[in-house]
Amino acid sequence: MPGLKPGQVLVRNHAIGLNPVDWKVLGGALVNWRLGHVPGVDGAGTVVAVADDAMRYLLGRRVAYHQALGEHGSFAEYTPVAAGVLLTVPDTLDFETAASVPCPALTAWQALEKVPCRVAREILVSGAGGAVGNYLVQIAADRGFVVSVSSHERHWERLRERGASHFLPGAVDETIGATPELARRFYAVFDSIDARYAARWAPAVAANGHIVCIQGRFDTPPLPPFTSSASLHEVALNALHTYGDDAAWLETTTAGSMLLAGIANGRMQPEARVTGDFEKLPAQLEGLRHRRFSGKPVVLVD
Known part of the structure; x- marks a missing residue:
């Protein structure tokens, strides 16, 4: 179970969204990861622990997130995530769909905001x-x-x-x-x-x-x-973790939560998902790299 830094929560992942950036960084050319670093930028699940009592209101909340590349990522059962980057997942939206959303949808929103x-x-x-x-x-x-x-x-x-x-x-x-x-x-x-x-x-x-x-x-x-x-x-969504302030993240998470709500109520259509269990994550990542399927690959943790 990973420890928490101030301002972080622990998310029990129920689904992991795979993105092109995930295979691009595994070669080590784009990031300087140490041995044991957990990859993965997108996930969705439930908040099961918080760093301090002031954030106890987040316990049990259904969330999705786009994780900083420098932090341990979503390719795990549990992921520590900064509370300020969490997106709210409506009760009527499944985690599989929610995990497929953050990176592509927030990138699209950020591009249009320009x-x-x-x-x-x-x-x-x-x-x-x-x-x-x-x-x-x-x-x-x-x-x-x-x-x-x-x-x-x-x-x-x-x-x-x-x-x-x-x-x-x-x-x-x-x-x-x-x-x-x-x-x-x-x-x-x-x-x-x-x-x-x-x-x-x-x-x-x-x-x-x-x-x-x-x-x-x-x-x-x-x-x-x-x-x-x-x-x-x-457009550089992940750079917001390093260069974005609280106001920028509030705008981003508000937009992301609204996009998830739009998917839940049918106003916004997500990509078709291609799902697999955790053991198939490497194969799905390789398939994404070589475009062997059409749709959004999602790993189901449960």
Whole structure:
């Protein structure tokens, strides 16, 4: 049973959500973990212990969380988590679904928060077929944006149901990007593939528009100076654990709890889940790395 630092609670995990970052960090190139560190960023379960009496009101609460990479993670029966990062899981929502939500949904929300809301302006979500795209399309449509997507055609019907209006081919290859007829069409482009692909969409951004890189960041501006004057944004959800203050976390956890409530009441649709027991976690992680299945992998701890 792990010990608790001040401000932490102990979560008994009932389900673990797997994300691409989980396999990316296991090689050791991105983080400096010591032997024995527990990986995993997303989980959902019940608060069973608190660091001090002032937090006893949290005991028994159903929660989900996105854990800091520097702390012991969700690939365990119990995880110590800072109380300030907990998301409230409604009683009507199962832990399996809740564990699938934090990383992709909060990333999508954070990406959209970079861009001022302009009702009826058209945006493009590149790489929309993945987990982040699932939530980004829904949140953007709910805010009044006209949503276009670039993804494989097999995702189009699902994305139409989520709120997308226009569809562009989007196989992840060297041909993806803006065509002349798309010049300066979009108020904002949200790319979830990488900065190279995001740069290819730059000519499609309208004057004073926005380009949001969800994976990676631009090393150099993708457009010449004194042209469309697009604002460039990066998204780094886990960095909030290091650089975010209490106000930033309150905004984030409030949004996350509202997204979970939206899923519980049917206003927001989660990804389809691919579940397995704890013994199958390595196989699911390897399958996620090599895209051997479609859907969100979730490990059931109970």
